[in-house]
Amino acid sequence: xxxxxxRSLEKVYRMGEVEVHALRGITxxxxxxxxxxxxxxxxxxxxxxxxxxxxxxxxxxxQYFLGGEDVSCMDDDALSAIRSRRIGFxxxxxxxxxxxxxxxxxxxxxxxxxxSERESYRRAVEQARLVGLADRLQHRPTELSGGQQQRxxxxxxxxxxxxxxxxxxxxxxxxxxxxxxILLLLEQLNRAGRTxxxxxxxxxxxxxxxxxxxxxxxxxANVHTSGVG
Amino acid sequence: xxxxxxxxxxxxxxxxxxxxxxxxxxxxxRSVLTVLGIVFGVCxxxxxxxxxxxxxxxxxxxxxxxGSQNIILRSVKPPQDERASAETTRMIEYGLTYDDAERxxxxxxxxxxxxxxxxxxxxxxxxxxxxDVRLKxxxxxxxxxxxxxxxxxxxxxxxxxxxxxxxxxxxxxAVARTLFPNHDPIGEYVTVGAEYYRVVGVVAxxxxxxxxxxxxxxxxxxxxxxxxxxxxxxxxxQRQISGSMEMERVELHQVSVxxxxxxxxxxxAAIIRQLLERYxxxxxxxxxxxxxxxxxxxxxxxxxxxxLGSIAAISLVVGGIGIMNIMxxxxxxxxxxxxxxRALGAKRRxxxxxFLTETILLSGSGGILGLILGVVIPVLVRVFSGxxxxxxxxxxxxxxxxxVAVGIVFGIYPAYRAAHMDPIEAxxxx
Numbered sequence: 001x002x003x004x005x006x007r008s009l010e011k012v013y014r015m016g017e018v019e020v021h022a023l024r025g026i027t028x029x030x031x032x033x034x035x036x037x038x039x040x041x042x043x044x045x046x047x048x049x050x051x052x053x054x055x056x057x058x059x060x061x062x063q064y065f066l067g068g069e070d071v072s073c074m075d076d077d078a079l080s081a082i083r084s085r086r087i088g089f090x091x092x093x094x095x096x097x098x099x100x101x102x103x104x105x106x107x108x109x110x111x112x113x114x115x116s117e118r119e120s121y122r123r124a125v126e127q128a129r130l131v132g133l134a135d136r137l138q139h140r141p142t143e144l145s146g147g148q149q150q151r152x153x154x155x156x157x158x159x160x161x162x163x164x165x166x167x168x169x170x171x172x173x174x175x176x177x178x179x180x181x182i183l184l185l186l187e188q189l190n191r192a193g194r195t196x197x198x199x200x201x202x203x204x205x206x207x208x209x210x211x212x213x214x215x216x217x218x219x220x221a222n223v224h225t226s227g228v229g
Numbered sequence: 230x231x232x233x234x235x236x237x238x239x240x241x242x243x244x245x246x247x248x249x250x251x252x253x254x255x256x257x258x259r260s261v262l263t264v265l266g267i268v269f270g271v272c273x274x275x276x277x278x279x280x281x282x283x284x285x286x287x288x289x290x291x292x293x294x295x296g297s298q299n300i301i302l303r304s305v306k307p308p309q310d311e312r313a314s315a316e317t318t319r320m321i322e323y324g325l326t327y328d329d330a331e332r333x334x335x336x337x338x339x340x341x342x343x344x345x346x347x348x349x350x351x352x353x354x355x356x357x358x359x360x361d362v363r364l365k366x367x368x369x370x371x372x373x374x375x376x377x378x379x380x381x382x383x384x385x386x387x388x389x390x391x392x393x394x395x396x397x398x399x400x401x402x403a404v405a406r407t408l409f410p411n412h413d414p415i416g417e418y419v420t421v422g423a424e425y426y427r428v429v430g431v432v433a434x435x436x437x438x439x440x441x442x443x444x445x446x447x448x449x450x451x452x453x454x455x456x457x458x459x460x461x462x463x464x465x466x467q468r469q470i471s472g473s474m475e476m477e478r479v480e481l482h483q484v485s486v487x488x489x490x491x492x493x494x495x496x497x498a499a500i501i502r503q504l505l506e507r508y509x510x511x512x513x514x515x516x517x518x519x520x521x522x523x524x525x526x527x528x529x530x531x532x533x534x535x536x537l538g539s540i541a542a543i544s545l546v547v548g549g550i551g552i553m554n555i556m557x558x559x560x561x562x563x564x565x566x567x568x569x570x571r572a573l574g575a576k577r578r579x580x581x582x583x584f585l586t587e588t589i590l591l592s593g594s595g596g597i598l599g600l601i602l603g604v605v606i607p608v609l610v611r612v613f614s615g616x617x618x619x620x621x622x623x624x625x626x627x628x629x630x631x632x633v634a635v636g637i638v639f640g641i642y643p644a645y646r647a648a649h650m651d652p653i654e655a656x657x658x659x
Binding site for chain 1: 243244251252255565566568569570571572573574575576577579652653656
């Protein structure tokens with residue numbers, strides 16, 4: 001089942017007089033339960049694509065369907081609602097809110113969905129347990145290791161049961177051992193049915209995905225599908 | 230604002246408050262310093278208004294004591310001409326006369342009561358104690374018009390005293406206290422000038438009069454029947470002034486006129502003024518209308534309040550700018566947090582309400598602290614300087630409401646700026 005689909009997506013940035021074509025017609029579709037890696041050199045448009053897939057930005061042209069809805073012309077409020085319900089973000093630098101505890105950080109997407117305090121706390125605790133942080137609920141991010149912080153971020157991405165998980169260099173700030181643990185966790189989540197789209201520049205990490213989308217100059221250069229899945 | 234409120238509802242107020250407190254607590258010192266501007270602003274609004282209110286209340290009480298239904302005529306010594314002042318012994322004749330009082334009582338329509346008063350400065354003695362007093366010769370209905378209260382056990386001058394020119398007197402409270410510190414003066418005798426008077430009553434102590442104005446201090450008065458005074462002193466008072474003998478002939482020093490209704494006070498005052506001007510060639514009297522003074526005092530108070538209010542408002546605005554400054558810095562500093570929240574589904578209005586809550590918490594807590602200080606300071610002023618202060622409920626409400634309003638007004642721009650950041654840029658922010 002196709003859950004996310006882009007049709008000749010284009011993105012043009014205006015930087016003063018110059019127009020920068022970051023994306024020049026991207027057509028891709030993602031099926032449920034897929035693990036996709038997006039690779040390419042810097043400036044190839046992979047971050048722009050991730051931002052569009054994550055509904056953080058609107059395309060200049062083309063369409064983007066997420067869960068059957070055309071989100072390419074939604075207004076800011078509607079996009080915010082989509083982000084909190086359908087998308088889970090995992091960032092390279094974790095992006096936890098420093099003054100809040102682990103459980104409060106995990107709760108954030110639920111809070112913006114308007115869930116009751118009790119319900120969002122319950123679900124946040126459950127999610128923390130799933131990523132192995134049940135004993136760190138009241139800690140602040142600064143009291144945790146990098147690997148633990150990324151686990152908090154993953155728990156936060158999962159807590160609203162999103163359609164897709166978007167991971168932007170999820171192991172970029174971690175040593176190889178911890179990075180491996182995080183990758184294993186992502187693979188485990190994928191096996192449990194999560195759709196993961198991951199941006200990376202590391203071919204070894206990309207190789208763990210079912211499908212690798214290579215990008216160059218704002219276009220899809222080639223798509224490589226591995227035997228798995 | 231509406232969208233912010235609905236968002237606040239959705240986001241749950243308690244959560245918003247907790248979030249705000251969390252962020253403010255993280256920068257405790259900064260929050261406290263920011264709040265100080267509002268604290269002093271609110272405190273100065275309340276304290277200034279309390280002191281102003283106290284001062285004007287005192288002035289108004291003094292005027293009210295004169296009676297808003299009354300018109301007071303006073304004899305005024307006219308400026309002397311050159312020829313007269315060259316003589317060593319001279320006789321000056323001026324002021325209100327018995328005829329004036331009679332004319333006012335009989336010809337001016339709205340007049341209810343006319344109270345003539347003659348005042349002579351004397352010293353009063355009882356055994357070894359003495360005190361400078363004003364001896365007031367007056368009529369039995371004086372106490373009613375001047376709103377004097379007589380201590381239980383005593384009485385004011387009666388008409389029989391007048392008819393028989395009896396040597397009886399009523400003491401002002403300070404006179405009674407000084408001459409008879411240990412016992413009841415009723416029935417005792419006091420010597421005023423060269424004459425003896427039997428004490429028949431004592432005036433009850435009135436609310437503290439102003440010490441700055443001894444003329445309005447009636448506690449050092451002694452009241453005797455006007456007829457008695459006429460007999461004892463005649464109409465001419467001799468005074469020795471710097472080697473020369475001065476003789477004054479003044480029939481009445483003051484005439485209080487009570488009008489039937491306050492509505493007629495100003496018109497009646499004008500009629501009396503005209504009447505007197507017809508019979509007096511010199512300007513040797515003045516007409517005081519307490520009602521006019523009261524209105525004047527109210528106008529002055531209003532201006533005073535406006536001036537104080539605007540000074541205080543300026544300090545609140547300064548405090549508000551301080552808050553805005555800190556909030557703008559905070560927004561920049563937390564750009565990344567804003568980006569994260571937006572990525573995780575925060576709508577613009579969620580961000581607005583988050584930052585607005587913080588500013589309102591800042592200014593509101595400043596308002597509460599200022600409220601406490603603003604109540605404490607006037608109390609301290611009252612205790613230590615004796616200056617009367619009155620804290621009005623409306624000044625508390627006003628000051629607090631303004632502090633919260635300052636929080637909203639100066640919080641809107643930083644909150645708007647936070648909400649309109651590009652989430653992608655914000656996430657990249659270091």
